[in-house]
Amino acid sequence: MEAVPRMPMIWLDLKEAGDFHFQSAVKKFVLKNYGENPEAYNEELKKLELLRQVGVFLCWYKWNWFAKKSI
Numbered sequence: 001m002e003a004v005p006r007m008p009m010i011w012l013d014l015k016e017a018g019d020f021h022f023q024s025a026v027k028k029f030v031l032k033n034y035g036e037n038p039e040a041y042n043e044e045l046k047k048l049e050l051l052r053q054v055g056v057f058l059c060w061y062k063w064n065w066f067a068k069k070s071i
């Protein structure tokens with residue numbers, strides 16, 4: 001394996017996933033393209049936002065844990 005050149009490791013800054021309010025855009029899309037009442041999807045949109053927030057938090061938490069272990 002010594003004959004295989006190694007690429008230097010570079011450090012990339014961690015991107016932040018701030019608040020992202022997509023519910024109004026999804027509601028407009030549903031009304032325009034499907035002609036349905038967009039308020040019928042409130043519960044599903046809340047669940048989707050909660051899943052996004054949990055995913056962002058877990059990614060951040062694991063990254064911080066890894067960064068602390070590698071120091």
